[in-house]
Amino acid sequence: MMQNQQSPSADDEFSPQGNTYHRGPVILRGQMIPSDNTTANLLKAEADTDWLHMDPWRVLRIQSEFVDGFGALAELGPAVAVFGSARIKPQTAEYEAAVRMGEAIARKNIAVITGGGPGVMEAANKGAFLAGGKSVGLGIELPHEQGINDYVNLGMSFRYFFVRKLMFVKYSSGVIICPGGFGTLDEMFEVLTLVQTHKVADMPVVLFDKSYWQGLFDWLEGSVKEHGMISSIDPHLVTITDDPDEAVAIATSAIH
Template sequence: MTDPTTQPVDPEDLIRRRQVDPAAGDIDAPPFSETYHRGPVILRGPMIPQDSTTANLLKAEQSTDWLHMDPWRVLRIQAEFVDGFGALAELGPAVSVFGSARTQRSDPAYRAAQRMGALIAERGIAVITGGGPGIMEAANRGAAAAGGKSVGLGIELPHEQGINEWVNLGMSFRYFFVRKTMFVKYSSGVIICPGGFGTLDEMFELLTLVQTHKVEPTPVVLFDTSYWQGLFDWITGTLEPRGMISPLDPELVTLTDDPEQAVAVATSTIR
């Protein structure tokens, strides 16, 4: 009789037997008998979900926790960029005017911002502000009264009053960083009037981008010398001697008390 252990083995038969019985050979059979495809993702074994993507989508009742998760936030952020680019792409040359929302209409800074908004609009250049009250309202008011493009890019805040009534192109944002991107992308010059933390944030963000050559050189004007001089005395008297900035950095800005000069500098690169 022929010893069965000496019979030649059919390789294909061995593979089939190993898939059914891992003990039939030296190589273990694949441990997973099913494969689930979720888009480009392959799931097997315990990773296979109980419900399909379509079934989850069509459930009548489910938790709304997903509305507050990061993947959904990414879509909202993307939508804000798309909406902002779409709204401003055909705006043309523009100058941003920053300043406090708390400035009263009787304040000389309010009247100066209103004058600067009008002067910018008279040059056929759009005025962009944060869309709120105070300095922002003043610049929008001047631009609208001069028949120009008066843009307000607002932000959702609990205490804000919404877009002021002198804006003729407005948009509100959820995210500060999206809003600031719109300011930088569509402004060829900036005038910064007296303001608080928000104004300082916008100013230093822009100066950092210009200093690090992330954007084209942009004229930056600080209006109201007495308000800003102390800050720049500290910059030149403390930061520069300790090597935190180069001697050229303070030259990134122009300080003035003259609305006409502020507008002339801010629009100097616009043909």
């Protein structure tokens, strides 16, 4: 079967652009008709490697990340995602709370999924690891990140944020969000948007540390809501707490 062909029809003689050229699902006419063809380009000896950075090739890389992620996580079993800052230091109260939550989740025979980095992520992975559980780290290719932490026993590193975030949502049945910066806020609002618009079901969301999060939600329920930008946030969908045990109980409540 020819992949690229000019397809003159009875109507072409009346067409203002003449012949129609088909390149797979793409239709080209007039000055857009190429002088080359896909098969010839495939077989051509070419020293130039610029094609490696073209968008069609990136699609294959994106596809491969989806395939690898689905393959690695499909049999993981029930899991809870724990988000939070990479800047939290060991021996701090925030770090120790995340260790405690990771351990409590693992003791329920539920996997812990984090972004795989240091700080809160390392702490939650550490808790899961020390409890003998499944400790998952889904890292991202960033120049300033330290890679997958040592407490992960199932790890992946992604090129693309959107693929990584899909893996979090697809394989987690609950979320605990600890204090964090732009990355944590991005992950939080992604999940809240999906929950609020009912794109995901049975996804309890817990924000840990009232003093950190309450001001944000006061603003959302105040200024943002008063300007008509959002409807009321369903209180059954989001819980803000200072209790690690309550956070774990709620985040795992959809897992039966």
